[in-house]
Amino acid sequence: MSTLTRTRGSSVPPGIPTSPRRRRRPRHLSTRDRVVAALLLAVPLVLSLAFVWFPALSTVLLSFTRWNGVGGLHTEPCDPALPPVLNNGCVNGVQNYHQAATNYPEFWPAVQHNLIWLAVFVVIATPLGMLFAVVIDRGISGSRMYQSILFLPVMLSLALIGIIWEFVYSQNYGVINTVIGRAGDSNAIDWLGDPDLNLWAVLLEATWRQAGYVMVLYLAGLKAVDPTLREAARVDGANPWQTFWQVVFPAMKPINIVVMVITVIESLRAFDLVYITNKGINGLELLSVLVTSNIVGETQRVGFGSALGVVLLLISLVPICLFLRQTFRREETQ
Amino acid sequence: MAAGALLSACGDGSEADSPKKSSGPVAGSTVAFGSNYSDPATKEAFAALAASASASTKAKVKINTVDHNSFQQNITSYLQGTPDDLFTWFAGYRMQYFAAQRLAEPIDDVWEKIGGNFGPVAKELSTGLDGHQYLVPLYNYPWVVFYRKSLFKKNGYTVPTTWDAYLALCRRMKADGLVPIAFGDKDGWPALGTFDILNMRLNGHDYHAKLMKHEIPWTDRGVHTVFQHWAEMMPYTQSGANGRTWQDAAKTLESKKAGMMFQGTNQVAAQFVSDKVDLDDLDFFPFPAVDPKWGQRYMDAPTDGFMLSKKAKNPTAAKAVLEYIGTGEAEAEYLKSDQWDVGLAKGLKVPSYNAIQKKSVAEIAKCEAVGQFMDRDADPAMATAMISLIQKFIGDPRARTIASLQKSAESQAKAIYTG
Numbered sequence A: 001m002s003t004l005t006r007t008r009g010s011s012v013p014p015g016i017p018t019s020p021r022r023r024r025r026p027r028h029l030s031t032r033d034r035v036v037a038a039l040l041l042a043v044p045l046v047l048s049l050a051f052v053w054f055p056a057l058s059t060v061l062l063s064f065t066r067w068n069g070v071g072g073l074h075t076e077p078c079d080p081a082l083p084p085v086l087n088n089g090c091v092n093g094v095q096n097y098h099q100a101a102t103n104y105p106e107f108w109p110a111v112q113h114n115l116i117w118l119a120v121f122v123v124i125a126t127p128l129g130m131l132f133a134v135v136i137d138r139g140i141s142g143s144r145m146y147q148s149i150l151f152l153p154v155m156l157s158l159a160l161i162g163i164i165w166e167f168v169y170s171q172n173y174g175v176i177n178t179v180i181g182r183a184g185d186s187n188a189i190d191w192l193g194d195p196d197l198n199l200w201a202v203l204l205e206a207t208w209r210q211a212g213y214v215m216v217l218y219l220a221g222l223k224a225v226d227p228t229l230r231e232a233a234r235v236d237g238a239n240p241w242q243t244f245w246q247v248v249f250p251a252m253k254p255i256n257i258v259v260m261v262i263t264v265i266e267s268l269r270a271f272d273l274v275y276i277t278n279k280g281i282n283g284l285e286l287l288s289v290l291v292t293s294n295i296v297g298e299t300q301r302v303g304f305g306s307a308l309g310v311v312l313l314l315i316s317l318v319p320i321c322l323f324l325r326q327t328f329r330r331e332e333t334q
Numbered sequence B: 001m002a003a004g005a006l007l008s009a010c011g012d013g014s015e016a017d018s019p020k021k022s023s024g025p026v027a028g029s030t031v032a033f034g035s036n037y038s039d040p041a042t043k044e045a046f047a048a049l050a051a052s053a054s055a056s057t058k059a060k061v062k063i064n065t066v067d068h069n070s071f072q073q074n075i076t077s078y079l080q081g082t083p084d085d086l087f088t089w090f091a092g093y094r095m096q097y098f099a100a101q102r103l104a105e106p107i108d109d110v111w112e113k114i115g116g117n118f119g120p121v122a123k124e125l126s127t128g129l130d131g132h133q134y135l136v137p138l139y140n141y142p143w144v145v146f147y148r149k150s151l152f153k154k155n156g157y158t159v160p161t162t163w164d165a166y167l168a169l170c171r172r173m174k175a176d177g178l179v180p181i182a183f184g185d186k187d188g189w190p191a192l193g194t195f196d197i198l199n200m201r202l203n204g205h206d207y208h209a210k211l212m213k214h215e216i217p218w219t220d221r222g223v224h225t226v227f228q229h230w231a232e233m234m235p236y237t238q239s240g241a242n243g244r245t246w247q248d249a250a251k252t253l254e255s256k257k258a259g260m261m262f263q264g265t266n267q268v269a270a271q272f273v274s275d276k277v278d279l280d281d282l283d284f285f286p287f288p289a290v291d292p293k294w295g296q297r298y299m300d301a302p303t304d305g306f307m308l309s310k311k312a313k314n315p316t317a318a319k320a321v322l323e324y325i326g327t328g329e330a331e332a333e334y335l336k337s338d339q340w341d342v343g344l345a346k347g348l349k350v351p352s353y354n355a356i357q358k359k360s361v362a363e364i365a366k367c368e369a370v371g372q373f374m375d376r377d378a379d380p381a382m383a384t385a386m387i388s389l390i391q392k393f394i395g396d397p398r399a400r401t402i403a404s405l406q407k408s409a410e411s412q413a414k415a416i417y418t419g
Helices: A002-015 A019-027 A031-062 A095-103 A107-137 A143-155 A158-169 A175-179 A198-224 A227-235 A240-251 A253-268 A272-278 A287-295 A302-333 B002-013 B015-022 B040-057 B068-073 B075-080 B093-100 B108-117 B120-125 B149-155 B163-175 B190-212 B221-236 B246-254 B265-274 B315-325 B328-335 B355-366 B380-395 B399-417
Strands: B030-035 B060-065 B086-090 B136-140 B143-148 B179-182 B258-264 B282-285 B298-300 B303-308 B369-371
Touching: A031 A302, A095 A107, A095 A302, A095 B399, A107 A143, A107 A198, A107 A253, A107 A287, A107 A302, A143 A198, A158 A175, A158 A198, A158 A272, A198 A253, A198 A272, A227 A240, A240 A253, A253 A302, A272 A287, A287 A302, B030 B040, B030 B315, B040 B060, B040 B265, B040 B315, B040 B328, B068 B075, B075 B086, B086 B093, B086 B315, B093 B303, B108 B315, B120 B369, B136 B315, B136 B328, B143 B149, B143 B190, B143 B246, B143 B265, B143 B298, B149 B282, B163 B179, B163 B221, B163 B258, B179 B221, B179 B246, B190 B221, B190 B258, B190 B298, B190 B369, B190 B380, B221 B380, B221 B399, B246 B258, B246 B265, B258 B265, B265 B282, B265 B355, B282 B355, B303 B315, B315 B328, B380 B399
Parallel strands: B030 B060, B030 B086, B179 B258, B298 B369
Antiparallel strands: B086 B303, B136 B303, B143 B258, B143 B282
């Protein structure tokens, strides 16, 4: 109903013949209006320049240098003959990128793990969250309780989740190894230390939380779906499966887009869990961790870390561009 | 009161410099002290040290404690910003690195006064690459093989002094249903200690120091030998080390499920104390000799101490505090409640030393040179690279992995040290 009235309302003004006068009116802004408008534009602009564009561009520039964070930068090229302490703040060209791709053993595993993380979130966590939401929305008995239980991990910080799961996975004292009777030392399963296992173990922790998060979003979406649509579908003889996929799901398009964006963001910024687990080494490398371990630390490889940051930025740009293109195209067609 | 008596005694020994101490802006001024002694026990010990330094110099000492991990991670920006006058730090390349960046102030004048309190090794550990002193050491602790006396007695084990005896003991322990060597490397760094000791046992301390500074390539034959010996040890080492914290490994030693554990007293003995396990039953021996050429002459004994910031606001008083800290009395004050570290000053009298600490002093004194642990002796970026390479080795300790690990280590070292 509301959409109907809105479209009718917005279609009215062009039909009114006196519109030219109305259109001209906003041009006569008082000085005060202009100041307010300028301020409203300038403040976010300055903030975004200072906190988004300046750091982003600086990172790109720093990625072409070799710098340990001490003293200033200069424009001279690096001299490979000098010891590193003297060879500081110099221009290193694309060396950092070259090193990352060829000589840094953690780089390609990190890229791969980021992609696996994204895939698991898209293929497992999100559908799981949607399933929870649909089941709870159907009002099974005790749905309030399930809702709370599934939502609980969302309220915990990821750092805390990492610690909670340590008790589950720990080799000598963990729940799993104790239950399957392998808590000894020789045959215990090394959930968090085996590089073939630990990524999946941590992804289970991440999914445990992400599914709850997605569930909440979908619950909100499902509540917003006009119940008359379902009724109409039922009258037309659709079964619940058809009703969901052909009527309810398309009606939730805005929520679907939000969930997709959140899924991509959450998987690219994944950091806390692996850092808590083992500082993101030995099978848990992620780009965000590599950026941090190079830039934050005792001896900083700021240039190298920045190059890794730029790679992460480029990867993040792909879904962002797709999303923006999608959004703008929709607005144009409207 | 006791501290006061000790202090006057100390003053007598170095009467010549007392005029400088009492005159000028020292008395009544404030010295800010950035501290990473954030664990409750060390924090308390450090507060006692600061209080007695304050009593001795008449300068107020204000401690700013920061969680030790954050302290280490932020050290570069901290020292470039508005650092405290003095700060806690580590000896070795780690100290030299920050000195070379001109983030620390040389304290040769302090060393002129306290030099007599320390041996040549301690002085060398406090000296930067430019030959000036930058650190006043407080304590160190050895990396050795721990065991429980009662378990050794019950099973009739004897302390091995050679590689063959060590492996034979491992085999016996395994047959007896024990984990011969408790091991946890989830944090990555504990395994670096095993690399250090095997390298010093097989190639000597000089070689180790050169390797850490990348004056010897990581592809060298000597490094290969280290990993080969390590691979020989692996069947007796607690499996799944990459997923276990050293604390959990120490617990298997505590519960007598494991026979031995190679780690620092600062960790194992401290863990026994905090777990309230019988510390008197804990004992250690230096890692067995592997190559008779080097015997048991070297070990890792990381040293912690204090440095003066380049940007110190009150350097005169800060130096007075450092002079006080560089005395046996100050170390004794610190070590009153510490049951694992040992002081470095000569003729240090600590009534509270337990058997572990007494033995630590004796064993460190026997060494011709002490390493500072890989992440203190090498560029930390290189130590980080080695952490992940060594974890790969622990996960797959086969001969063919060794060569590729060495190759990767060398190419990363080239990027880190020269680039």
